[in-house]
Amino acid sequence: MSALFLLIGISLIVATGFLIAFIWSVRKGQYEDEYTPSVRMLLDDEISKKEEQKP
Amino acid sequence: MQISEPTRIIDKDSLTCYHCGEPCKEETIAAHEKSFCCAGCKLVYEILEENNLCNYYQLNETPGSTLTKKASTARYDFLDDEKVRQQLISFTDGTTTNITLFIPQIHCSSCLWLLEHFYKLDSGVKRSTVNFLKREVNFIFNEQETSLRKIATLLNQIGYAPHFSLDNLENKKKPLSNRKVYYKLGVAFFCFGNIMLLSFPEYFGLSDVFEKEFRDLFAYLNLLLSLPVLLYADTDFFKSAWAGIRQGRLNMDFPISLGIIVMYGRSLYEILSGTGAGYMDTFAGLIFFMLTGRLFQNKSYEKLSFERDYKSYFPVSITVIENGNETTRAVSDIKPGARILVRNEELIPADAVLLKGEGNIDYSFVTGENVPVAKKSGDRIYAGGKQIGATIELEVLHEVSQSRLTQLWNESTLKKQESSEINSVVDKVSKVFTIAVILIAIGAGIWHSMADDLPKALNAFTAVLIITCPCALALSYPFTLGNAIRILGNQKFYLKNTQVIEKLSAIDTIVFDKTGTITVAGAADVNYIGNPLSQNQINSIFSLATNSTHPLSRVLADHLKTAERIKINNFEEIPGKGLGATIDGIKIKLGSANYTGYENTVNAGIEDNATKVYLSAGDEKPGHFIIRNNYRPGLAETISILGAEKQLHLLSGDNDSERNNLEQFFGKNGNMHFRQTPADKLNFIADLQNRKQHVMMLGDGLNDAGALRQSNAGIAVSDNINNFSPACDGILDANAFKKIPSFLKFSSTSMKIIYVSYAISLLYNCVGVWFAIHGNLSPLFAAIIMPLSTVTIILFTTLSSTIAARYHNLTA
Numbered sequence: 001m002s003a004l005f006l007l008i009g010i011s012l013i014v015a016t017g018f019l020i021a022f023i024w025s026v027r028k029g030q031y032e033d034e035y036t037p038s039v040r041m042l043l044d045d046e047i048s049k050k051e052e053q054k055p
Numbered sequence: 056m057q058i059s060e061p062t063r064i065i066d067k068d069s070l071t072c073y074h075c076g077e078p079c080k081e082e083t084i085a086a087h088e089k090s091f092c093c094a095g096c097k098l099v100y101e102i103l104e105e106n107n108l109c110n111y112y113q114l115n116e117t118p119g120s121t122l123t124k125k126a127s128t129a130r131y132d133f134l135d136d137e138k139v140r141q142q143l144i145s146f147t148d149g150t151t152t153n154i155t156l157f158i159p160q161i162h163c164s165s166c167l168w169l170l171e172h173f174y175k176l177d178s179g180v181k182r183s184t185v186n187f188l189k190r191e192v193n194f195i196f197n198e199q200e201t202s203l204r205k206i207a208t209l210l211n212q213i214g215y216a217p218h219f220s221l222d223n224l225e226n227k228k229k230p231l232s233n234r235k236v237y238y239k240l241g242v243a244f245f246c247f248g249n250i251m252l253l254s255f256p257e258y259f260g261l262s263d264v265f266e267k268e269f270r271d272l273f274a275y276l277n278l279l280l281s282l283p284v285l286l287y288a289d290t291d292f293f294k295s296a297w298a299g300i301r302q303g304r305l306n307m308d309f310p311i312s313l314g315i316i317v318m319y320g321r322s323l324y325e326i327l328s329g330t331g332a333g334y335m336d337t338f339a340g341l342i343f344f345m346l347t348g349r350l351f352q353n354k355s356y357e358k359l360s361f362e363r364d365y366k367s368y369f370p371v372s373i374t375v376i377e378n379g380n381e382t383t384r385a386v387s388d389i390k391p392g393a394r395i396l397v398r399n400e401e402l403i404p405a406d407a408v409l410l411k412g413e414g415n416i417d418y419s420f421v422t423g424e425n426v427p428v429a430k431k432s433g434d435r436i437y438a439g440g441k442q443i444g445a446t447i448e449l450e451v452l453h454e455v456s457q458s459r460l461t462q463l464w465n466e467s468t469l470k471k472q473e474s475s476e477i478n479s480v481v482d483k484v485s486k487v488f489t490i491a492v493i494l495i496a497i498g499a500g501i502w503h504s505m506a507d508d509l510p511k512a513l514n515a516f517t518a519v520l521i522i523t524c525p526c527a528l529a530l531s532y533p534f535t536l537g538n539a540i541r542i543l544g545n546q547k548f549y550l551k552n553t554q555v556i557e558k559l560s561a562i563d564t565i566v567f568d569k570t571g572t573i574t575v576a577g578a579a580d581v582n583y584i585g586n587p588l589s590q591n592q593i594n595s596i597f598s599l600a601t602n603s604t605h606p607l608s609r610v611l612a613d614h615l616k617t618a619e620r621i622k623i624n625n626f627e628e629i630p631g632k633g634l635g636a637t638i639d640g641i642k643i644k645l646g647s648a649n650y651t652g653y654e655n656t657v658n659a660g661i662e663d664n665a666t667k668v669y670l671s672a673g674d675e676k677p678g679h680f681i682i683r684n685n686y687r688p689g690l691a692e693t694i695s696i697l698g699a700e701k702q703l704h705l706l707s708g709d710n711d712s713e714r715n716n717l718e719q720f721f722g723k724n725g726n727m728h729f730r731q732t733p734a735d736k737l738n739f740i741a742d743l744q745n746r747k748q749h750v751m752m753l754g755d756g757l758n759d760a761g762a763l764r765q766s767n768a769g770i771a772v773s774d775n776i777n778n779f780s781p782a783c784d785g786i787l788d789a790n791a792f793k794k795i796p797s798f799l800k801f802s803s804t805s806m807k808i809i810y811v812s813y814a815i816s817l818l819y820n821c822v823g824v825w826f827a828i829h830g831n832l833s834p835l836f837a838a839i840i841m842p843l844s845t846v847t848i849i850l851f852t853t854l855s856s857t858i859a860a861r862y863h864n865l866t867a
Contacts, residue, residue: 004269005272008253008272008276011249011252012249012276015245015248015249016245018245019241019242019245022241022245023238023241026234026237026238026241027234031233031234031237032186032233032234033186033187033188033189035187035188036167036185036186036187036188039164039167039187040167040171040185042164043114043164043167043168
């Protein structure tokens with residue numbers, strides 16, 4: 001049964017890791033602007049060349 | 056909030072500008088195999104082309120904004136002023152500077168792309184990050200290689216003029232309180248999840264002697280995990296409850312706090328004494344759900360500001376004449392006696408005396424009266440007026456903060472404080488609820504102690520307080536109205552907070568402002584019907600019209616503004632009839648059919664919102680102008696729907712020349728009041744409120760600011776929600792004007808949904824109380840009923856408010 005103690009310990013450590021990751025993400029400002037990144041990721045530096053080759 | 060594609064109706068026959076998409080009306084500049092409507096647009100294209108930034112045009116068609124309307128003559132000299140700079144920038148270490156600029160022009164993904172590639176235009180800029188919803192760009196730049204002024208000037212050149220206002224200077228720091236909510240939610244969720252996991256074995260029975268050690272371990276781990284929730288995550292509820300008590304009110308946070316404390320205390324006792332497992336999982340879950348509700352309710356429209364005052368309208372700097380030289384100074388530094396220069400379309404920031412030049416001051420911003428007032432040298436000019444015409448020189452009388460306009464503002468803001476935050480449904484319910492719960496708990500305790508069962512009496516007493524902890528009750532309001540505020544937001548009606556919906560549901564009187572609220576701001580439609588006019592005749596009409604301050608004359612003059620002004624003699628203006636003058640020996644008349652001699656014309660008056668202005672030149676009768684007042688589309692219908700249920704009033708700062716037109720909407724005996732000053736409007740609303748009426752005010756300008764504040768629900772109507780609107784409870788996009796009746800009905804339905812969900816959660820409470828009174832409240836039962844009731848309420852409120860929105864045709 002002592003394996004259970006170990007597992008509980010590990011599960012708490014993992015959970016704490018997630019909590020720290022969450023706090024870090026808030027601190028970095030990831031929740032300040034939830035919209036712009038969704039647009040930014042669609043912008044590609046190379047599109048002008050591709051588009052201009054089409055016609 | 057979605058990115059709106061630039062939609063413009065493009066006439067296929069005429070050329071449209073490659074940059075901004077506006078039809079090339081006055082001139083077409085062909086360059087680089089593209090056409091541009093003005094030199095400004097071409098210049099932007101060239102700048103972008105030169106720097107390899109033509110991606111801008113690939114992402115969206117014609118993403119630019121036209122530069123013709125806004126003369127790009129803005130001066131940014133003041134940004135070199137060290138004091139102004141210090142107030143604007145967020146951070147600097149001497150070389151690297153960090154600043155956030157507000158750029159209202161940001162509207163599509165091209166804007167985002169271009170502004171984030173700003174380093175290609177100015178190599179001194181290290182990084183620029185756009186916040187799309189707030190329309191802000193954060194620049195990090197090197198002081199040695201560029202300067203704030205250079206960045207601002209370049210931004211202005213490419214059509215993204217940053218906006219600086221006095222407000223920027225005074226409240227630079229924005230609160231980051233929202234982050235705290237996220238932290239608390241994260242901590243609560245972490246603890247809730249782990250406590251739940253560790254409580255499961257208890258629910259399934261750990262009665263075996265062998266597992267005794269686990270039971271203790273789990274209980275103590277739960278205790279440990281519950282500490283952050285008690286000491287950090289739930290503190291806002293205690294604070295709010297305490298604040299309520301100090302004001303003599305029992306708000307919803309009081310029974311919550313009471314429940315939390317009793318629940319925690321009893322759990323602590325059970326764990327430490329080894330008599331039970333406690334209710335730690337219910338406790339942590341409760342806090343987590345309620346924090347979620349709080350976050351949901353706090354939906355805010357970041358890019359909109361509901362708390363603007365005059366400072367947001369005022370410029371940051373003004374041109375000052377010192378020792379014969381022109382320099383720019385921060386407006387807040389202007390001292391009495393200073394000499395300032397005010398150019399065309401510039402706002403006068405402080406009360407002053409006119410020294411040189413012809414003053415033509417438009418006070419529409421302050422009073423709503425849209426006829427400019429002529430001022431001669433030596434006249435007093437009050438702050439808030441806008442100079443139209445040539446540059447004038449003024450001597451300042453008072454500091455900006457001491458001006459008449461500022462005082463008006465301060466007066467009207469004071470009053471709102473008293474009447475706010477009272478009589479919310481939540482407060483009424485929570486008061487009754489709290490008293491009832493405490494009585495039941497004490498009753499249950501007494502009942503058991505009469506049977507001489509003291510432990511059971513204590514058990515029942517605490518169990519009642521625990522099970523009635525009004526989690527579901529407390530979530531009804533935030534979830535219903537939080538969802539409602541989103542639905543209204545999708546319909547372009549943006550509210551400051553959820554309480555506004557409650558206020559809207561009680562509205563029985565609606566007060567409209569005229570200019571800019573029920574009429575579309577800007578010029579009316581003018582059409583000429585009749586024989587073609589010669590240029591000479593056009594010049595005559597223009598010159599005649601400019602001599603009159605009648606709104607129709609102003610509309611005509613504005614329509615013909617490209618004409619030349621010529622000398623006129625024997626000018627006469629006959630009120631209610633028209634204008635006349637002798638020009639080049641010919642008597643020219645403008646006015647009613649009767650006055651100008653069109654006897655045969657049958658309908659001389661109004662016909663579907665249009666007014667006709669007839670023209671006669673000597674004996675000739677060339678034709679007439681049809682002037683259509685730009686009332687908001689669907690105005691008549693909206694007013695008639697609203698008028699059936701509510702009392703309507705119209706307040707206008709203008710004169711009553713439009714009375715006849717407005718009578719078709721508001722009726723012959725309509726409640727119309729003209730020539731109202733801002734203070735009159737405020738007092739009018741206050742009078743209505745003294746008669747126990749719940750008033751909604753719809754206004755647009757600063758002249759309505761006092762009234763908007765005074766009213767129960769002050770709604771600013773705006774053609775462009777990103778423009779500045781006065782402080783208010785909500786901002787309505789003018790396109791959604793005709794949906795006002797639906798908005799009001801939806802608000803009342805939302806309140807009904809809250810009542811029903813109160814009933815549901817009370818039902819859950821009754822079941823719980825039944826078990827609690829008999830002293831049978833097991834941790835498992837609590838752990839089931841609490842989330843069950845919470846989930847029921849969340850589902851019921853969000854679903855039914857979504858269905859209600861569909862019923863009221865408020866779906867996107």
